[in-house]
Amino acid sequence: MKPVDPQSDRFFFFYHRHSSTGSNQPEPTHTMSGLYIHIPFCKSRCIYCDFFSTTMLERRAEYVDALCTELHERRTEAKTPHHTIGTIYIGGGTPTQLSPEQTSQIMQAIRHDYDVDPDAEITIEANPSDITPDTAHQLLDTGFNRVSLGIQTFDNHLLHLINRRHDAKTAIEAVHTLRQAGFSNISIDLIYALPRQTTPQWAADVQQAINLQPEHISAYALMYEEHTQLYQMLQKKQIEETDEETALSMYRHLCNQLRDAGYHHYEISNFSQPGRHSRHNSNYWNDTPYIGIGAGAHSYDGNSRRQNLPHLDTYIHAIRNHTTYYETEQLTTTDKFNETLMTRLRTSQGLNLNHLEQRFGTQLRQYVEQQAKPYIESRKLHIDLPGPTLRLTEDGIFTSNDIIATLLAP
DSSP: OOOOOOTTSSSOOOOOOSOOOOTTSOOOOOSEEEEEEEEOBOSSOOTTOOSSOBOOGGGHHHHHHHHHHHHHHTGGGGTSSSOEEEEEEEEESOGGGSOHHHHHHHHHHHHHHSEEEEEEEEEEEEOGGGOOHHHHHHHHHHTOOEEEEEEEOSOHHHHHHTTOSOOHHHHHHHHHHHHHHTOOOEEEEEEESOTTOOHHHHHHHHHHHHHHOOSEEEEEEOOOOTTSHHHHHHHTTSSOOOOHHHHHHHHHHHHHHHHHTTOEEEETTEEESTTOSOHHHHHHHTTOOEEEESTTOEEEOSSEEEEEOSOHHHHHHHHHHTOOOEEEEEOOHHHHHHHHHHHHHTBTTOEEHHHHHHHHOHHHHHHHHHHHHHHHHTTSEEEETTTTEEEEOHHHHTTHHHHHHHHSOO
């Protein structure tokens, strides 16, 4: 089974490589909240993307105004008990399609209405084609201290196939430009198992990424999501899906090469230099509340989830007219248990069974232990002491979805 990255949400892409849990592990924090801002605008659409996005760039100004209104209206959600904003993440879409003035407008609204920690991690996603020396300095001056570059691959033929706007040279130059501007925390995204991608091509991508020495690397297996151009091409047999054996070989190569280069594999698709894990994404995995602003954005307060409707006109109209533009889901104890199991087990921290019992009771702990026995015997799960902590082994990761599905409470 391929390592699966359900990217329809940004908080269920996890992994554990069996290792120690030293000081480089992201630890849970319940004192600061995260703030996510969704910018849906793109200059062009990538063929694989199923995130909510639009090429209607003429709507940017009114959308940003609506964002700032929502930020103001929801300011009380960050007051108690998690009153301080510890991470800000502006994602998309392509946030760097906003003008510097529009980006500054959003950041000013945040700082006006929210208590932002002085040491907050403040990230913006960027397309390499948008990074110029002026843009890099403007982002730094606006308050960003981390940039996540959507590179995906350094192979020009593959970049053209998936309809990315940049080429390999532009991607490499973007990293150097950010460094020269003063950014010391850069993340890059890669995709493997692309159509027509060979193992040598992927190996070259990984090596180029290592050569650039970003503080963080995210690498995702390509997903064929319905309603994307990529899926339609697959259905029409214009492309072929990478076979499972090749995809797994690519994933193993990625893990081994990045480990040897000093990167810590702290989550299914994420690698970081020591101490440089994504603090914002770790909020999702550590059960920390977060607020999602913008069309399609998700929020979590510890007891319920909220999703803003993924529709530009609906969102803007509702903000202007003070009508409802979101749906909420109250989480049951079973929901919370399953999410805790899923997120903790598929990170390098693993699932502490004592903590699980303290929160959900002896019966559910015993259920997990019973369901886990066959996988422990087949060495796909391992129990570490002290703890005890249940972890996926390296072999277990390749069938992790099946294993976790077996452990979930009915």
